[in-house]
Amino acid sequence: xxxxxELAEFxxxxxxxxxxxxxxxxxxxxxxxxxxxxxxxxxxxSSAIIRSLAAERGGTPEASLWxxxxxxxxxxEAAQVNAVASDAAASDDSDLxxxxxxxxxxxxxxxxMAERTxxxxxxxxxxxxxxxxxxxxIGEAITPGFRARGFHGxxxxxxxxxxxxxxxxxxxxxxxxxxxxxxxxxxxxLMAAANTSVAREYHAGLAAMMGIQAALAxxxxxxxxxxxxxxxxxxxxxxxxxxGDAGGTGVTHELGQSWDIITDMAIKLVPGGHPYHALxxxxxxxxxxADIAPEMVESITVSRPGFTTLTGPLHPTDLIGMAHSPAYxxxxxxxxxxxxxxxxxxxxxxxxxxxxxxxxxxxGAPPIDNVARYRQGATVTIRTKDGRAATSxxxxxxxxxxxxxxxxxxxxxYRTLVPQARVPERQxxxxxxxxxxxxxxxxxxxxxxxxxx
Numbered sequence: 001x002x003x004x005x006e007l008a009e010f011x012x013x014x015x016x017x018x019x020x021x022x023x024x025x026x027x028x029x030x031x032x033x034x035x036x037x038x039x040x041x042x043x044x045x046s047s048a049i050i051r052s053l054a055a056e057r058g059g060t061p062e063a064s065l066w067x068x069x070x071x072x073x074x075x076x077e078a079a080q081v082n083a084v085a086s087d088a089a090a091s092d093d094s095d096l097x098x099x100x101x102x103x104x105x106x107x108x109x110x111x112x113m114a115e116r117t118x119x120x121x122x123x124x125x126x127x128x129x130x131x132x133x134x135x136x137x138i139g140e141a142i143t144p145g146f147r148a149r150g151f152h153g154x155x156x157x158x159x160x161x162x163x164x165x166x167x168x169x170x171x172x173x174x175x176x177x178x179x180x181x182x183x184x185x186x187x188x189x190l191m192a193a194a195n196t197s198v199a200r201e202y203h204a205g206l207a208a209m210m211g212i213q214a215a216l217a218x219x220x221x222x223x224x225x226x227x228x229x230x231x232x233x234x235x236x237x238x239x240x241x242x243x244g245d246a247g248g249t250g251v252t253h254e255l256g257q258s259w260d261i262i263t264d265m266a267i268k269l270v271p272g273g274h275p276y277h278a279l280x281x282x283x284x285x286x287x288x289x290a291d292i293a294p295e296m297v298e299s300i301t302v303s304r305p306g307f308t309t310l311t312g313p314l315h316p317t318d319l320i321g322m323a324h325s326p327a328y329x330x331x332x333x334x335x336x337x338x339x340x341x342x343x344x345x346x347x348x349x350x351x352x353x354x355x356x357x358x359x360x361x362x363x364g365a366p367p368i369d370n371v372a373r374y375r376q377g378a379t380v381t382i383r384t385k386d387g388r389a390a391t392s393x394x395x396x397x398x399x400x401x402x403x404x405x406x407x408x409x410x411x412x413x414y415r416t417l418v419p420q421a422r423v424p425e426r427q428x429x430x431x432x433x434x435x436x437x438x439x440x441x442x443x444x445x446x447x448x449x450x451x452x453x
Contacts (some may be wrong), residue, residue: 002227003248004184008176010255011134011163016126023259026401027128028438029410033093033267034086034107035066035435035451036414039421040271040344041088042067044319046198050084050205063112066451067421075116076216079161080209083108087204090323091344091417093267094274095136095260096375096400098143100153102135102160103128103265105207109161113168113212114444121441123168129261131164134180136260137251138229142240151239152189154203159183161211169219181224182214184235195312195324266376266400269409271344272322275376276329277397279304280343282380283333290382290390294335294353298385302330303364304378305371310363315355322349331357334382341416375400407436423453 001009016024041047051065054077061071063078066085072078086092086104093103110127113119119127139156146155162183166176187210193199229235230248237246245251270277279302286292312324322328322344331354333339342348367379377395396403411432418428431450434441441447 002177003229003251004180004226005173005177006252007134007137007255008173008180010252011130011167012171012173012176014130014256016122018256019126019129020259020262023129023261024125024439026261026265026405027125027132028435029267029405029407030093030103030128030261030265031107031111031124031438032410032414032432032435034103035431036417037089037091037104037268038066038082038086039418039423040091041085041201042421044085044088046201047081047085047088050202051081054078054081063115064448064452066448067423067453069452072115075112076209076212078115079108079112079212080205082112083208084201084205087201088198089271089344089417090200090273090319091268091271091341093265095139095264096266096274096396097136097264098139098147098153098156099274099376100135100139100156101204102132102157103267104204105157105161105211106131106135106164108208109212110164110168111444111448113165115448117168118443119168120443121438124444125439127164127167129259130167131160132261132265133259134163135160136264141236141245141248141251143244145240145243147191148243149239149241150191152191152194152200152203154187154189154207155239157204157207158187158211158214161208162214165212165215166218169215171215171219175218175221177226178218178223179215181226181228182217182222183211184228185224186210186214197320200320262401264401266397267405267410267413269399269413270339271341272329273324274397276326277339277399278377278394279326279380280329280333280339281398282378282392282394283330283382284336284338285392285394286380286382286390287334288337289392290388292334292382292384292388292390294357296384296386297334297357297360298383300330300334300357300361301364301381301383302326302361302378303367303381305366305374307366307378308363310361315358316349318349319344327358327361328354330361330380331355333380341413370395375402421453423451427451427453
């Protein structure tokens with residue numbers, strides 16, 4: 001049996017009642033997080049361009065564009081537009097193993113397909129959990145090789161969307177196998193473009209659109225190379241290389257024994273690249289606990305496994321640069337004793353105090369103790385001009401599933417970001433209440449109608 005077929009057998013044979021309640025709750029949180037991020041990204045130029053292109057093409061009215069009262073669009077196009085909006089704001093989610101924003105693709109794909117099929121809230125949540133599982137397992141097989149080779153995480157995210165769409169289409173195992181196989185040979189994306197431009201969200205839109213297309217094609221009998229994941233020069237070998245699991249044995253190992261959405265998902269509770277959230281948190285902790293004023297800082301030293309130099313733009317000038325600048329996260333945390341949604345604004349990105357502190361940052365030797373505990377974590381030490389030193393270690397960023405995700409934090413994110421899409425407060429509160437009780441929703445339109453501001 002091929003890897004794709006064995007995985008598909010499990011994914012089609014698992015029902016809502018087989019899932020832990022925590023996995024289902026995390027799926028609901030992922031909906032709230034993704035919609036909130038899309039509200040922040042809705043007004044950005046990249047999002048507006050893709051939205052206008054999709055509107056010009058038009059087509060069969062199957063699914064809605066969030067925060068847009070205009071006509072519905074074909075399901076794949078609607079998913080693409082909504083995924084681009086969510087990813088554009090750099091405020092969505094990550095699988096902490098590989099920093100793949102699986103939730104963006106999953107939520108955009110499932111909500112769009114649910115409108116088309118008339119699926120219930122429970123159906124949607126189940127599809128999200130299983131899609132996250134598929135993407136996580138396939139992604140782990142090519143990690144860290146695909147990133148070292150310069151490929152972008154959309155290579156992994158597409159599987160989540162394809163599987164979730166396939167679940168809502170009620171595909172049998174043979175057809176879902178083909179959806180997975182088609183996804184493996186459908187998409188490419190380069191990290192260099194994603195790190196420096198709005199190609200990042202373009203990738204997310206393609207992952208959603210092409211995952212749905214793979215599921216729809218498979219539903220009609222389209223067939224790909226079923227062994228494409230593990231075959232010679234197949235997906236695992238090409239993208240994972242010698243660092244990956246070329247045979248894909250881990251993909252199907254102990255299926256159902258644990259759930260990636262519980263063990264590896266993280267929701268962004270502040271904006272920007274997830275690998276840098278712990279840097280900002282540790283920097284803020286150290287500065288706040290030692291009551292260090294910015295003007296007293298002599299140096300800021302960051303230490304984390306595998307981190308030997310500051311990457312990204314040293315002095316960012318816009319949202320793209322800020323999202324990929326570890327120096328900005330560190331300096332902002334020290335300057336403000338905090339890091340929050342306000343740090344994605346132009347006023348903060350250009351704050352002179354933050355930029356002065358950036359010039360005081362240095363990279364220290366990687367830690368040698370508790371190395372395995374660092375999951376995108378970091379240790380930050382601040383030294384002051386009067387000889388004091390303050391250190392803080394954060395092993396995983398806030399919002400990481402293993403640290404525990406609070407609905408209070410998710411609610412705050414939702415209430416902070418959704419107003420940016422000009423959704424009335426009454427609709428914000430009503431839509432959030434629906435998401436929190438999504439497993440009892442009869443039809444996804446109960447939520448979508450409130451988001452079409």
